[in-house]
Amino acid sequence: MLEQGTITIHTENIFPIIKKSLYSGHEVFLRELISNGVDAIQKLKMVSHAGEVTGEVGEPKIKISIDKDKKTLSITDNGIGMTAEEVKKYINQVAFSSAEEFIQKYRSSGDQQIIGHFGLGFYSSFMVAQKVEIDTLSYKEGAQAVHWSCDGSPNFTLEDSPRTDRGTTITLFLQEEEVEYVEPSRIRQLVKTYCDFMPVPIELEGEQINKQKALWRESPRSLKKEDYLEFYRYLYPFQEEPLLWVHLNTDYPFLLNGILYFPKLKPEVDVTQGNIKLFCNQVFVSDHCEEIIPKFLLPMRGVIDSPDIPLNVSRSALQMDRTVRKIADFVAKKVGDRLNELYRDNRSEYISSWQDLGTFVKFGCMNDEKFKKQVEDIIIYRTTLAVEQPSPPATEAGEQASPPATVQVQTQEGDAWQDVTPAAQEQENPKSQIPNPNSEYTTLKEYLERNQKRHENRVFYCSDPVTQATYVELHKKQGLEVLFMDSFIDSHFISFLEREYKDVKFSRVDSELDENLLEKDKAAEIVDPKTNKTRSELIKELFEKALNKEKVTIRTEALKSDDPQGTPPAMVLLPEFLRRLREMNALLQQQAVQFPEEHTLVVNTSHPLIHNLVNLSQGGIVQTEGTSPSGELANMICHHVYDLALMAHKAFDAEKMKAFLERSNQVLTRLTERAAS
Numbered sequence: 001m002l003e004q005g006t007i008t009i010h011t012e013n014i015f016p017i018i019k020k021s022l023y024s025g026h027e028v029f030l031r032e033l034i035s036n037g038v039d040a041i042q043k044l045k046m047v048s049h050a051g052e053v054t055g056e057v058g059e060p061k062i063k064i065s066i067d068k069d070k071k072t073l074s075i076t077d078n079g080i081g082m083t084a085e086e087v088k089k090y091i092n093q094v095a096f097s098s099a100e101e102f103i104q105k106y107r108s109s110g111d112q113q114i115i116g117h118f119g120l121g122f123y124s125s126f127m128v129a130q131k132v133e134i135d136t137l138s139y140k141e142g143a144q145a146v147h148w149s150c151d152g153s154p155n156f157t158l159e160d161s162p163r164t165d166r167g168t169t170i171t172l173f174l175q176e177e178e179v180e181y182v183e184p185s186r187i188r189q190l191v192k193t194y195c196d197f198m199p200v201p202i203e204l205e206g207e208q209i210n211k212q213k214a215l216w217r218e219s220p221r222s223l224k225k226e227d228y229l230e231f232y233r234y235l236y237p238f239q240e241e242p243l244l245w246v247h248l249n250t251d252y253p254f255l256l257n258g259i260l261y262f263p264k265l266k267p268e269v270d271v272t273q274g275n276i277k278l279f280c281n282q283v284f285v286s287d288h289c290e291e292i293i294p295k296f297l298l299p300m301r302g303v304i305d306s307p308d309i310p311l312n313v314s315r316s317a318l319q320m321d322r323t324v325r326k327i328a329d330f331v332a333k334k335v336g337d338r339l340n341e342l343y344r345d346n347r348s349e350y351i352s353s354w355q356d357l358g359t360f361v362k363f364g365c366m367n368d369e370k371f372k373k374q375v376e377d378i379i380i381y382r383t384t385l386a387v388e389q390p391s392p393p394a395t396e397a398g399e400q401a402s403p404p405a406t407v408q409v410q411t412q413e414g415d416a417w418q419d420v421t422p423a424a425q426e427q428e429n430p431k432s433q434i435p436n437p438n439s440e441y442t443t444l445k446e447y448l449e450r451n452q453k454r455h456e457n458r459v460f461y462c463s464d465p466v467t468q469a470t471y472v473e474l475h476k477k478q479g480l481e482v483l484f485m486d487s488f489i490d491s492h493f494i495s496f497l498e499r500e501y502k503d504v505k506f507s508r509v510d511s512e513l514d515e516n517l518l519e520k521d522k523a524a525e526i527v528d529p530k531t532n533k534t535r536s537e538l539i540k541e542l543f544e545k546a547l548n549k550e551k552v553t554i555r556t557e558a559l560k561s562d563d564p565q566g567t568p569p570a571m572v573l574l575p576e577f578l579r580r581l582r583e584m585n586a587l588l589q590q591q592a593v594q595f596p597e598e599h600t601l602v603v604n605t606s607h608p609l610i611h612n613l614v615n616l617s618q619g620g621i622v623q624t625e626g627t628s629p630s631g632e633l634a635n636m637i638c639h640h641v642y643d644l645a646l647m648a649h650k651a652f653d654a655e656k657m658k659a660f661l662e663r664s665n666q667v668l669t670r671l672t673e674r675a676a677s
């Protein structure tokens with residue numbers, strides 16, 4: 001017997017705490033022990049470089065062995081090893097005091113939510129083991145191998161060991177309730193989760209079970225598009241390919257490496273849940289980076305690896321941490337740079353990814369002032385106008401640069417990114433990335449400048465290209481440019497833009513008819529000599545009577561057009577302000593937006609159908625004998641015109657649809673009767 005002793009501890013009864021309540025998942029013990037093995041191997045490399053190792057260093061390796069009968073699990077490394085003195089110092093004193101320190105912190109934080117539970121180190125093995133043994137042989141010349149044993153009480157024994165290989169074996173005699181760790185499948189799963197990217201091969205049953213290569217630690221210059229894509233597929237199997245990525249790489253004022261990918265956004269993705277994996281020196285820490293990554297970038301995926309993120313503090317303290325805040329700013333800035341880069345160098349790809357990128361960017365602008373400044377000029381909108389695309393930037397030699405096959409940019413800080421090759425992407429995914437190949441995109445600034453003369457500071461937009469198609473067409477025909485702002489974030493983004501650019505007002509195409517769309521005084525001619533009524537007044541009266549709806553305001557206007565048949569006979573308008581108010585209320589009460597009973601029906605006095613309708617009603621003297629066949633038909637057609645206008649705004653329920661179809665048939669029957677007679 002070499003030595004027996006008692007470990008000095010200041011916190012009484014440290015073991016029960018370690019054993020029971022410290023970690024919600026005891027499994028992290030494996031990560032801690034394997035990390036120690038990796039450290040020992042790296043230390044050996046260092047002393048070897050310094051010429052202090054005699055003999056072969058050999059291939060670094062960590063081996064996990066399981067003995068199901070004895071219920072033991074051992075982790076062996078061929079690293080630096082320890083002498084008896086070192087075991088006493090590093091295990092009995094250092095490891096213990098760091099464990100104690102950890103527990104103090106853990107208790108005082110009063111928070112179970114410690115990110116990653118790092119730093120308990122060697123003593124975390126007592127969470128799952130009733131006894132732990134160390135067999136170790138130091139690299140030092142003439143060192144004697146030692147055997148340390150501790151049964152979970154503060155008492156230990158230290159004696160000579162027959163071990164002849166340099167390195168360390170930690171053997172855990174598992175507690176009854178922790179025997180799951182003798183299952184190879186469980187060990188494989190844990191290694192894959194926590195140790196997959198550790199830089200040393202980890203072996204179980206004669207097989208390497210970790211990937212080992214951490215792509216984010218490699219130089220971006222040496223990586224190809226396929227390397228990034230393959231890595232993404234490895235991290236997120238069975239997912240759609242990412243849109244683009246950012247390779248982060250900095251060592252000042254903090255150390256940080258990582259690769260962040262922009263995924264294609266799916267509606268079912270919870271954007272408040274982080275998907276980025278946090279590592280510390282290639283050791284997995286957590287899937288939850290919510291405190292570190294700016295909120296708007298949470299839907300990004302990939303890896304962030306930084307030893308400078310404090311891991312043994314509560315989540316709220318983490319949020320307040322200065323380094324963490326700097327890291328968040330750094331990540332946002334790099335993402336902004338990357339977007340600017342793509343906008344400048346590969347506009348077509350930027351546009352084709354915009355549907356997904358746009359959401360990040362807009363959300364980012366609303367949440368982060370600095371990010372907003374960085375990207376405000378590259379926010380684009382699909383427009384009804386055919387805009388000339390700016391030509392690609394000229395190279396220094398003054399030639400036009402054709403888009404390179406892959407774009408790699410090395411910035412001052414040394415971080416780099418790699419573009420998806422446009423040609424290759426198209427081959428793999430023909431055209432599907434491009435939302436609408438015929439559409440053009442513009443920035444708000446360009447829009448405002450272009451339209452300054454006709455409608456200064458007023459933006460016409462469409463939030464639903466299908467239902468608002470008529471309105472869009474009307475604007476288009478009169479040369480009024482409309483922006484499509486139809487993603488789910490756009491209604492909030494519009495309010496944000498109006499706060500940002502105080503003079504600019506956004507009007508949805510169906511909210512009001514701009515004077516550019518109207519022909520004034522066209523329907524002012526008197527068409528009823530008996531009453532001196534104008535065409536416009538007659539039409540208004542006709543509709544008011546036919547519809548008999550107090551809450552619907554009838555307005556008559558002559559829509560400008562070279563081809564009146566091509567304009568709608570009537571349209572429903574919902575004033576912008578009131579509509580937004582309703583939308584907001586619905587949102588607050590978590591209800592669907594109801595179509596308001598109060599709205600305006602604009603009847604287009606220029607439309608041939610409306611002309612005919614006046615003639616028809618006059619012929620049938622609808623005013624006096626509402627039941628005459630012509631009067632009835634005119635009445636039905638008024639309803640019909642109104643329904644057609646309504647359809648752009650709301651889906652009909654079964655009853656309304658039935659009535660609409662019945663009336664359609666009746667109207668058609670009557671019209672065919674007339675035509676035939």
Ligand SMILES: Nc1ncnc2c1ncn2[C@@H]1O[C@H](COP(=O)(O)OP(=O)(O)OP(=O)(O)O)[C@@H](O)[C@H]1O
Nearest residue numbers: 036037040081090091094095119120121122123168
């Ligand atoms: N496999 C090993 N080979 C050599 N030395 C080891 C090994 N495991 C532990 N040690 C020594 O014991 C010390 C304490 O280990 P422990 O895991 O408790 O803390 P740590 O590794 O220093 O830090 P951390 O708290 O981050 O784990 C280590 O610093 C190291 O000197």
